[in-house]
Amino acid sequence: MASWREQAVARSVDPVRARAEKRVQRFLDAALELIAGESGKDFTVQEVVRKSGQSLRSFYQNFSGKHELLLALLEEAVYSTASRLRETVAEEPDALSRLRRFTVEYHRLCRPPTEARSQRSVEILGMADFAQQLLTDDPKEASRAFAPMFVLLEEILDEAAAEGSMRAGLDQRATAGAMLQAIMFNSFALAISGSSVRSDGEGGEQAEALWDLLAHGLTHHP
Known part of the structure; x- marks a missing residue:
């Protein structure tokens, strides 16, 4: 099934596909700026339209609503993160x-920022709440959004x-799913164990501890 970005662009006829791609990107960029600001993910469609400098009619020609825009943003964030991780x-x-x-690297990227959020951190972290909600409410949509990360790990x-x-x-597919869940949950939920965030915000010690657990398990091996 096509991604939400592809579906949005595909709604336009072929001769204006390039312009449609630019319009979609302007809406995405506007939404990211709002997420990085005071609005967070509670921005409105009207705010996105105003910041993008485009019309409300154009927005609804490309997206069915805010939920679809958030899906496109999540897919963009996951894709760019997976691409960086592949290179690393x-x-x-x-x-x-x-x-x-x-x-270790994905754990670091998933850590909540300790300083003012940069555009790069917004790409990776700004959709965290929405991703967690999607995993609960619509696992199929979440699975599609996280496909690039899943493919890389598998x-x-x-x-x-x-x-x-x-x-x-080992069932590699099941193992990949369990590892992704463990990395993402651990990076966002260290407070549960009372662990503190390192002053540099990297969380290296916690990431290495998680890797040790994943690699060696809990029990002694003969």
């Missing part, structure tokens, strides 16, 4: 190292299995 983990020499790097798991770095018989 490629620096590692083997699959197990790439798996550890994925865990690829790394397959490589690790081929290298013999993982025990045989």
